[in-house]
Amino acid sequence: HLESMRDGLGSALLRFVGERETRVSAPSAIIIRGTLPKAILLARRPEGKSFAGLWETPGGKAELGETDRKALAREVKEELGVVPVVGEWVDEVYLDPPVTSKYYRIPFFACYLDEQHLRSIKPLASTELRWFNVDEVRDPLFVEAMHLTPTTRLLFLGESFVRWLD
16 A cells, blocks of 8 residues: 555655655744834845855754753844744744755744844854834735745745734
């Protein structure tokens, strides 16, 4: 029975189920500036990295034995120079080859910074940081025109993210 499922759609299903356990977890931070106008922080990926020049939410790969939340706090500190309070899970995106070289699971968490930390963030691992107006990222036409990484684009177009913003 298993062999016959290897043809057509079954092969994709088997590959997904087989590779799901080996997905690399790369948690990502949704950092919102609450002062008006409300905005979300994005970082531009540096040259020499995959998706160079595209905008993304801060975050990165979890190390062996590290929880998503601990990994995210560490990654934000490495990328922005501040330690966030990692809050609620917002959404999750999966990336598979050929878009990436590995199978990735990207859980997105709300991350909170007080005003002092918001003022002291620095682009330590990216070429630029920018606050994008929340009303812009709610607009599918704006999202399609932005130069976003695939994961950030999927997040912004997802229902969970839009509901969370409300």
